[in-house]
Every structure is written in structure tokens, then in C-alpha cells.
Amino acid sequence: MSAEQETRAVRCLVAKVGLDGHDRGAHVIARAFRDAGFEVVYSGLHRAPEEIVQAAVQEDVDVLGISILSGAHNTLVPKVIEGLKEYDAFEDTLILVGGIIPDDDETKLKELGVAEVFGPGTPMEETIEFIRNNLPERA
Amino acid sequence: MGGTDAPALGDGDAALVEDLLDGSHRALARVITRIENRAAGYRGIVAALHEHTGGADVIGITGAPGAGKSTLVDKLAAAYRDRGDTVGVVAVDPSSPYTGGAVLGDRIRMASNVGDMDVFFRSMSARGQLGGLSMATADAVKALDAFGKDVVIIETVGAGQNEVDVVRTADTVAVLVQPGSGDDVQTLKAGILEIGDVFVVNKADMDGAERTLAELEEMVHRRESPTKGLGGGHHGFEVPDHPDGGNDETAGDAEGDDGDGDDEGEPEWIPEVVRTVANTGEGVAELIETFDAHATHLRESGAIEATKRRRYAEEIRTLVRSDVGALATAEIERRGGIDALADSVRRRETDPYSLAAEIVDPIAECVDDGEP
Numbered sequence: 140m141s142a143e144q145e146t147r148a149v150r151c152l153v154a155k156v157g158l159d160g161h162d163r164g165a166h167v168i169a170r171a172f173r174d175a176g177f178e179v180v181y182s183g184l185h186r187a188p189e190e191i192v193q194a195a196v197q198e199d200v201d202v203l204g205i206s207i208l209s210g211a212h213n214t215l216v217p218k219v220i221e222g223l224k225e226y227d228a229f230e231d232t233l234i235l236v237g238g239i240i241p242d243d244d245e246t247k248l249k250e251l252g253v254a255e256v257f258g259p260g261t262p263m264e265e266t267i268e269f270i271r272n273n274l275p276e277r278a
Numbered sequence: 279m280g281g282t283d284a285p286a287l288g289d290g291d292a293a294l295v296e297d298l299l300d301g302s303h304r305a306l307a308r309v310i311t312r313i314e315n316r317a318a319g320y321r322g323i324v325a326a327l328h329e330h331t332g333g334a335d336v337i338g339i340t341g342a343p344g345a346g347k348s349t350l351v352d353k354l355a356a357a358y359r360d361r362g363d364t365v366g367v368v369a370v371d372p373s374s375p376y377t378g379g380a381v382l383g384d385r386i387r388m389a390s391n392v393g394d395m396d397v398f399f400r401s402m403s404a405r406g407q408l409g410g411l412s413m414a415t416a417d418a419v420k421a422l423d424a425f426g427k428d429v430v431i432i433e434t435v436g437a438g439q440n441e442v443d444v445v446r447t448a449d450t451v452a453v454l455v456q457p458g459s460g461d462d463v464q465t466l467k468a469g470i471l472e473i474g475d476v477f478v479v480n481k482a483d484m485d486g487a488e489r490t491l492a493e494l495e496e497m498v499h500r501r502e503s504p505t506k507g508l509g510g511g512h513h514g515f516e517v518p519d520h521p522d523g524g525n526d527e528t529a530g531d532a533e534g535d536d537g538d539g540d541d542e543g544e545p546e547w548i549p550e551v552v553r554t555v556a557n558t559g560e561g562v563a564e565l566i567e568t569f570d571a572h573a574t575h576l577r578e579s580g581a582i583e584a585t586k587r588r589r590y591a592e593e594i595r596t597l598v599r600s601d602v603g604a605l606a607t608a609e610i611e612r613r614g615g616i617d618a619l620a621d622s623v624r625r626r627e628t629d630p631y632s633l634a635a636e637i638v639d640p641i642a643e644c645v646d647d648g649e650p
Contacts, residue, residue, distance in 0.1 A: 146405040147315040148378060173379035180401050183386035189393040194385060197398055199307035227304045 149274065151202040154182040154191045156219065159209035164237065168204065171263040177202075177270075188215055192222030195232060201277070202270055207238040212248065220252050231275040235266070287322035295326045298425055303395055306425050310400055313417040324417050330424035334366070335573050338432045338445035340473075341454025346480040348387035350454065350556035350565075351433050355397045356390035357562050358429050364396045366422030368415055370434040370444055373403040380404075384433060398422060412443035413596050416589075419447060442473060446592075449585060450572045452476040452565070455494065458486035474549055475572050478565060482553035494551045547575050602641070609637050 153169045155162055162184055172179045180198050182191060195203050203223075205216060216236060223229040229252065236248060237257045245256045254273060257266055287295070294312075297305035309327075312320040341347050348369070355365045367388075373380035382401035391397040402418065404411045415432060422430045432448050434441045445451050453474035477494050479487055550568045554561030576582035610616050613636075622628050 145316050145318070147317070148403075148405060150311075169381055173374065173381050174377055176377040176379045178373070178380045178382060178401075178403050180382045180385055187392065193393060193395060194399075196303055197307055197400055198382075198385075199311045227302075 149177040150200045152200040156215045165206045188218035196226045204235045285321035327424040334423040336448045338448030338451040345454040345456045346556045348384040363428035366427035366430040367399045416447040457490040
């Protein structure tokens with residue numbers, strides 16, 4: 140009976156938050172994740188933080204990758220994190236931010252609970268490797 | 279089969295089930311993950327949930343890529359919410375046969391239900407094989423049902439047998455068709471036609487919609503006549519004894535057999551053809567009415583019992599098959615693995631039939647002995 144094979148897959152939400160219409164990067168990432176064997180849920184453009192939270196909770200993702208190129212990361216990311224906490228989903232979600240983030244802000248985001256920030260030009264393999272090495276433990 | 283009785287429910291899992299029944303979204307999401315992962319203990323969870331299911335209307339929506347399924351599902355969910363129903367959605371997308379990876383994009387269209395947690399939307403992809411997808415989908419539907427969703431919608435691309443199996447786990451199946459191409463309708467003939475309780479011509483504001491509507495209408499009624507004589511034909515004349523009793527396909531049949539004593543007043547469901555423009559929401563209310571009518575028909579005609587019996591029979595078969603398969607796989611491993619066995623066949627030391635017999639015989643013996 141227990142011989143049934145587990146079919147675990149890494150689930151990621153690639154999310155675009157706020158007023159930011161640049162999704163080429165998010166598409167490229169989504170595709171690279173797919174090719175790495177991950178299951179990728181793509182949020183679509185112009186999502187509110189609550190939508191991202193809703194999606195992350197319902198889809199029960201291991202990884203939440205937030206792509207922000209608008210500079211509003213200091214307002215949007217904390218809202219997402221708070222929402223995740225509200226649903227008890229913060230602890231075991233690996234939160235990544237991609238985009239143009241100043242160093243000072245990066246430090247702040249990491250204090251809030253973002254695991255890593257990936258700037259422009261980060262090789263795709265590096266991000267994928269990071270995810271593989273830092274996947275949250277789950278029952 | 280496996281020696282033990284009911285699948286065990288660990289303490290943590292019992293708490294998870296409890297939380298789900300209490301309405302925790304996190305617990306519901308987690309349970310579906312366990313189901314998808316075939317994670318240890320998931321069977322105990324699904325078994326524990328089973329008694330809490332049966333309350334939801336389960337609707338399957340299928341159609342070619344680009345037919346507008348996701349957009350329609352979004353509008354349907356919103357309309358159900360407007361009348362106070364809670365909604366669960368399971369959207370199934372294909373995964374790469376090479377890497378197992380997938381992009382699950384149906385969520386993008388869920389714009390009408392922003393921030394409404396009473397629409398629980400979950401994307402799934404095909405993992406594993408051998409009926410695994412339809413099994414996982416059915417189990418995820420059970421989780422949503424036990425959670426208390428009034429309506430559960432299964433959305434899937436109608437591409438192959440896998441998807442047909444998935445959508446057959448629903449009580450009511452809607453097939454979406456896009457106007458404009460006779461080809462679309464051609465593909466329907468190949469098999470999806472038989473599973474549709476409702477046909478939806480979406481994007482009905484496009485050129486060619488009328489023609490597609492007409493073609494579907496014609497097909498629906500053409501389908502009606504050949505099957506009439508075969509079995510399900512409660513249509514105006516009595517079917518005394520099935521001259522050709524072997525047809526187990528049509529849902530109505532089994533019930534018709536049981537119901538010999540009744541007056542044969544149960545009307546057969548003739549698939550409805552409905553037009554919608556999902557983008558604007560046009561026709562969505564009518565579509566819901568049709569779904570309701572079908573649900574009522576299933577209940578009043580008693581066909582729902584036949585549908586459910588068929589579905590649970592399928593579930594039992596799939597489970598048993600997969601468990602027996604797992605036993606066989608373990609046996610193959612014990613004998614050095616499939617590659618070694620294949621090599622021995624290649625070297626003409628043995629042949630596939632003898633090998634299969636060698637592997638299965640010990641299992642068959644246990645069954646013959648009646649030993650668990």
C-alpha cells in the first residue's frame with residue numbers, strides 16, 4: 140500500500156504586483172521554472188497584494204516570486220507578507236523578490252522575511268539553484 | 279489488499295482534517311497538496327473526508343484551448359457568488375512530459391473574484407500517470423466538497439482520454455465550443471460529444487456563431503436517435519428487455535434497468551445548447567439555469583445514483599489497479615529492476631510473457647488462497 144509513489148513537485152507563484160506593466164522578466168522566469176520541472180502559477184499583471192496572498196494560500200505554493208520593477212516594493216511586499224501571516228502561510232513559503240531594488244531596501248526586505256533578492260542579470264540557474272537549496276520543509 | 283483495514287489517520291492529519299472542516303483555507307490548500315503529492319497519509323485524509331462530501335454540485339467544463347474556459351469559469355464563479363453560493367474551482371493544465379514542469383495560467387482570468395476567499399481556486403497539473411490525474415482531481419473535489427463549497431467547477435482542456443476521465447468526475451459536463459470552425463465540431467464527434475450534458479457556444483458574438491449553434495443542435499438531436507433504440511431511450515416507448523444488453527456507457531441505462539417497475543416517465547436528458555459571451559457575461563445566467571436544470575433532472579430521475587455508482591466504481595477500480603500495480607512494481611524491483619529484466623529478454627534468456635507470469639504468479643497465488 141505504502142508502495143504508492145509520491146509525486147511531489149515544487150510549486151511556485153510568479154507574481155506581478157501593483158502598477159507595473161513589465162512582465163517580460165516574469166514570463167522568462169516562469170518559463171525557466173517550468174523547464175526546471177517546477178509547477179508555475181502565473182498571476183498575470185497588476186495584481187493587488189491581497190490577490191497575491193489569496194493565490195499563494197489557495198495554490199499552497201512552496202515559492203512566491205514577486206517581480207517588481209515599479210519601485211513600490213517597500214509598500215507592496217510588506218503587505219503581501221502580512222497577508223501571508225494572517226493565513227498562517229508565511230512560515231513555510233520561500234519568498235523571493237526580483238527587480239531593481241536598492242541595497243538599503245534589500246536589507247529591509249530581508250529583515251521582513253524575504254529570503255533573497257535577485258537583480259537584473261541574475262543567471263536563471265542561480266535562482267533555480269537557490270530555490271532547490273532553500274525549499275521550505277513540509278510535512 | 280494491503281493487509282490493513284482503513285487507511286490510518288495520523289494525529290497531525292486528524293488535526294488537518296479538523297481544521298479543514300472548521301473552514302481553514304490553509305488546511306484546505308494543504309490537504310489538496312497532500313492529495314496531489316500522493317504524500318504519505320493522504321489516503322487516510324481522503325477517507326476521513328468522504329463522509330462529509332455529497333453536498334456540492336460538481337460541474338465539469340472542457341473545451342479546446344482558447345475556447346474561453348477560464349474566462350467563463352471566472353464569470354460563472356462570480357454569478358454563483360452573487361446568489362450566495364460558495365465556489366471551488368479545480369483548473370487542470372497539462373504538464374511537460376519531459377520535465378514534469380508546467381505553467382498553470384488559468385488563474386490570470388479570475389479577475390471577477392479578486393480577494394474573495396469564498397471562491398477557492400486551485401490549479402493542478404498532470405503528475406504521474408495511469409489515471410492518476412482523474413483520481414487526484416476527484417479527491418481534490420472531495421476536499422472542496424467537504425469544506426462546504428456549494429458548487430465545485432472542474433476546468434480542463436479537452437484534449438485526450440485523460441481529460442475526458444477528469445471531466446467525467448463531474449455530475450454535469452459542459453463542453454465549450456468556439457464558433458467559426460467546422461473543424462472544432464469535427465473533433466467533438468471523436469468522443470467529447472458523448473460526455474457533454476450542455477454544449478456552450480462561447481464567443482457567440484463572433485462570426486459563424488449561428489452556424490456552430492445550428493450544427494451543434496443538429497448533432498445533439500442526431501445523437502439522440504441512434505442511442506434511442508440502444509438503451510437510454512425512455513422516449514415515448516417502453517424498452518422491455520435490452521436486446522443487446524451489453525451497453526454500460528450511458529448513465530441512464532443502469533437506472534432504467536432497476537426502475538422496471540415504475541412507469542417509464544423519466545425523461546432522458548437531451549443536451550442543451552447554450553450561447554455565451556464570457557467576456558461580457560452574456561448568457562452566463564442562462565447557463566447556470568441550465569446547470570441547475572440538469573442537476574434537478576439528475577436528482578428527480580434518479581440518474582444521479584447511477585452517475586455516482588459509476589464514478590465510485592471507477593474510483594475503486596483505479597485504486598485497486600494502482601495498488602496491485604505497485605505490488606507488481608515492488609516485485610520487479612526485487613528481481614533486479616525493470617532494466618535488468620528487459621536485458622534478459624533482449625539476450626533471449628527469457629521472454630516477456632514468462633517474466634510477467636513469474637512476477638504475477640506469486641501475487642495470484644495469494645489471491646487464490648484467500649489470504650489477505
